[in-house]
Amino acid sequence: MNWTILHLYPELMSLYGEYANLSVLRRLLEELGDTVTVKTATFEDTPDFAGVDLIYMGAGTERSQKAVLTDLERYAKELKQAVAGRALLLFTGNAMETLGASVTDAAGKVWPGLHLADFTTVETDRRTPQDVIAASTLWEAPTVGFMNKCSVTSGIETPLFSALSMGFGNEAEGGSEGYAAGNVLATHITGPVLVKNPAFLQYVAARLYESRGAELPVLSEDAPWRVHARRAYEVTCAELSDRLGK
Amino acid sequence: MRLMLAIIVCKILRFIGKLVGKGSSLPGQYALKICPDILGQVQLPKHIIAVTGSNGKTSTVEMIAAVLRADGREVVYNAEGSNQIEGVTTLILTHCTLSGKMRGDVLLLESDERYARHSFRYFHPTHFVITNLYRDQLTRNGHSEWVYDAILPAIHPDTTLVLNADDPLVACFAHGHAPEKVKWFGLEECSVSSKEHHGVYNDGARCPVCKGKMEYSCYHYAHIGHYRCTRCGHQRPAPDFAVTDVDLGNGTIIIDRRVTINLAFRSIYNVYNILAAWSVCSLCGVGERVMGDVISSYILKNGRMVRFTLGGHQGTLLTSKHENSVAYDTNLRYIRENEKPCTVVVIVDAISRKYFTGETSWLWDIDFEQLSAPHVQRVFLCGKYVNDLALRFDFTGIPAEKLVCHESIREAAEQLRAEGEEDIYVVTCFSDRDKFLSQTQRQQ
Numbered sequence: 001m002n003w004t005i006l007h008l009y010p011e012l013m014s015l016y017g018e019y020a021n022l023s024v025l026r027r028l029l030e031e032l033g034d035t036v037t038v039k040t041a042t043f044e045d046t047p048d049f050a051g052v053d054l055i056y057m058g059a060g061t062e063r064s065q066k067a068v069l070t071d072l073e074r075y076a077k078e079l080k081q082a083v084a085g086r087a088l089l090l091f092t093g094n095a096m097e098t099l100g101a102s103v104t105d106a107a108g109k110v111w112p113g114l115h116l117a118d119f120t121t122v123e124t125d126r127r128t129p130q131d132v133i134a135a136s137t138l139w140e141a142p143t144v145g146f147m148n149k150c151s152v153t154s155g156i157e158t159p160l161f162s163a164l165s166m167g168f169g170n171e172a173e174g175g176s177e178g179y180a181a182g183n184v185l186a187t188h189i190t191g192p193v194l195v196k197n198p199a200f201l202q203y204v205a206a207r208l209y210e211s212r213g214a215e216l217p218v219l220s221e222d223a224p225w226r227v228h229a230r231r232a233y234e235v236t237c238a239e240l241s242d243r244l245g246k
Numbered sequence: 247m248r249l250m251l252a253i254i255v256c257k258i259l260r261f262i263g264k265l266v267g268k269g270s271s272l273p274g275q276y277a278l279k280i281c282p283d284i285l286g287q288v289q290l291p292k293h294i295i296a297v298t299g300s301n302g303k304t305s306t307v308e309m310i311a312a313v314l315r316a317d318g319r320e321v322v323y324n325a326e327g328s329n330q331i332e333g334v335t336t337l338i339l340t341h342c343t344l345s346g347k348m349r350g351d352v353l354l355l356e357s358d359e360r361y362a363r364h365s366f367r368y369f370h371p372t373h374f375v376i377t378n379l380y381r382d383q384l385t386r387n388g389h390s391e392w393v394y395d396a397i398l399p400a401i402h403p404d405t406t407l408v409l410n411a412d413d414p415l416v417a418c419f420a421h422g423h424a425p426e427k428v429k430w431f432g433l434e435e436c437s438v439s440s441k442e443h444h445g446v447y448n449d450g451a452r453c454p455v456c457k458g459k460m461e462y463s464c465y466h467y468a469h470i471g472h473y474r475c476t477r478c479g480h481q482r483p484a485p486d487f488a489v490t491d492v493d494l495g496n497g498t499i500i501i502d503r504r505v506t507i508n509l510a511f512r513s514i515y516n517v518y519n520i521l522a523a524w525s526v527c528s529l530c531g532v533g534e535r536v537m538g539d540v541i542s543s544y545i546l547k548n549g550r551m552v553r554f555t556l557g558g559h560q561g562t563l564l565t566s567k568h569e570n571s572v573a574y575d576t577n578l579r580y581i582r583e584n585e586k587p588c589t590v591v592v593i594v595d596a597i598s599r600k601y602f603t604g605e606t607s608w609l610w611d612i613d614f615e616q617l618s619a620p621h622v623q624r625v626f627l628c629g630k631y632v633n634d635l636a637l638r639f640d641f642t643g644i645p646a647e648k649l650v651c652h653e654s655i656r657e658a659a660e661q662l663r664a665e666g667e668e669d670i671y672v673v674t675c676f677s678d679r680d681k682f683l684s685q686t687q688r689q690q
Contacts, residue, residue: 011452012452016608016611017609024641062392129388131604146603225641228633228634228636232606243604
């Protein structure tokens with residue numbers, strides 16, 4: 001199969017290694033014999049959502065997020081249409097916040113969101129960077145990662161993660177986290193979350209296949225990078241769980 | 247009265263602390279409880295120099311101290327790295343008379359970028375050196391703009407800023423500051439510069455002021471170089487102090503087209519550290535001859551580079567910082583440019599020695615592709631996070647047969663001891679380096 005991925009604002013919405021989410025997804029799909037094209041769109045471009053299978057945006061600084069939000073608002077209608085159709089959307093880190101009705105910055109200025117969902121976000125002057133263990137609503141294995149946020153997001157009724165045993169959720173310590181509805185998947189977990197979580201990666205790949213009415217083929221368990229990813233995940237899980245027990 | 251009491255308590259606690267080997271922040275903490283505004287009451291020296299930034303603080307501060315002392319100044323500085331307000335308070339009060347007059351000609355402070363605003367609430371530096379700002383310890387710092395916002399309130403209008411002109415974010419500190427109170431240092435286009443950006447990510451791609459597209463006429467490393475925003479015009483200022491030529495091969499640099507300095511450590515980092523030290527010492531009235539002589543014969547004392555032997559191998563440990571891809575990239579560039587056959591050892595065992603985290607995102611920001619070179623014969627990956635490293639290397643062009651994975655650092659060292667005679671470079675953090683060095687014969 002041929003897949004087209006649209007990576008939005010890759011230079012700016014790149015806090016720590018976000019690009020790697022697409023590197024591993026691409027590797028997985030290519031190992032299945034598929035062809036993957038990754039297109040990028042930034043301020044000077046007009047994003048082309050036609051025929052796109054996955055729209056991805058990663059985390060940025062608070063100022064970068066506002067610049068992107070202002071720019072992307074021009075294409076909110078096309079983005080909504082693409083997601084209402086076949087395209088899957090994955091936003092990580094504070095890219096998630098742009099999907100809601102608004103983001104209020106620490107100075108109190110309200111920035112209109114893309115309105116793909118009704119939730120709202122309020123930034124604070126406190127940052128809570130911390131490790132995360134999350135229980136997903138969509139796959140079994142716990143998700144691990146890191147969150148680097150200074151905001152509270154309210155009004156989400158369909159979270160991606162039902163609860164966190166470590167970390168600050170949408171609104172509270174240990175509370176539910178992220179957003180999942182239709183073709184939209186979002187989490188405030190920062191960085192290469194698909195690299196760290198083989199189950200999350202597999203879920204995204206399966207959703208792509210599903211969007212074409214197909215089932216994800218069985219993945220080779222002995223590809224070295226997948227072995228490394230699985231073991232790395234196990235070590236991180238063990239380390240974080242051990243920490244949790246202390 | 248409270249002032250004197252706080253000074254006495256601080257001195258006594260510091261004396262006891264030294265006897266029992268305790269840290270330097272507790273005495274200051276008690277002194278601040280007794281007299282919260284004590285730093286505003288004591289009489290400080292004529293020159294107060296602070297140094298902050300993501301990288302190079304300690305090296306720059308040590309170099310400044312060496313130069314000023316050679317010039318006959320009495321320098322008081324936080325050599326123990328106690329760079330938060332409690333440690334700074336201890337430092338100042340232990341050098342005060344009971345009436346609150348600090349001894350010394352210069353107070354020199356390595357300042358934690360996140361806590362500078364607390365340290366400088368009651369007094370302010372006469373000179374504030376800001377070296378650079380980039381991705382560093384996201385688990386504590388968030389991101390570089392967050393750090394920028396944390397430093398900003400620490401800047402007093404009367405302070406002379408000594409800024410790295412080549413860092414577009416650092417250059418923003420000049421906005422709103424009196425122009426005559428801003429001095430710039432920078433590196434002119436030279437042998438280490440390139441027209442293309444190198445690295446996995448480019449934090450200089452967009453303007454820190456308006457997020458417009460940036461153009462670089464040259465890069466020195468990462469986003470450090472000669473930049474101009476195509477939208478708002480934010481651009482590299484002309485430096486007041488400049489390195490005008492660099493010859494890393496022969497280990498020399500030229501400052502302001504006339505003073506040649508020998509480099510003890512041939513790294514681009516060291517070039518900037520020297521230039522920062524040169525700039526501020528010059529502003530404090532030190533002559534070029536003294537600065538040139540001291541810096542040329544200056545040996546880095548911070549142990550960032552350690553030589554060792556292991557079996558038939560000669561080895562060099564290059565201390566990087568976990569969670570800091572620029573530090574890694576600089577050391578990898580050093581290895582890449584030394585074209586002798588070698589084995590490289592990368593260790594990630596404890597991500598920090600100060601706090602717990604399992605965060606490994608930063609590995610994806612490191613340009614490990616630099617090790618994809620014929621003279622790099624093998625790459626050993628070690629430590630608890632060996633699988634994260636191996637996964638990262640699966641996404642480089644380095645052939646799998648060159649990679650050797652060991653969770654155990656001891657086992658990696660044993661294999662190296664038993665095999666070969668090529669040079670070894672070890673790249674790791676303070677948190678992990680002694681785990682490897684303890685397996686070797688360290689050279690002085």
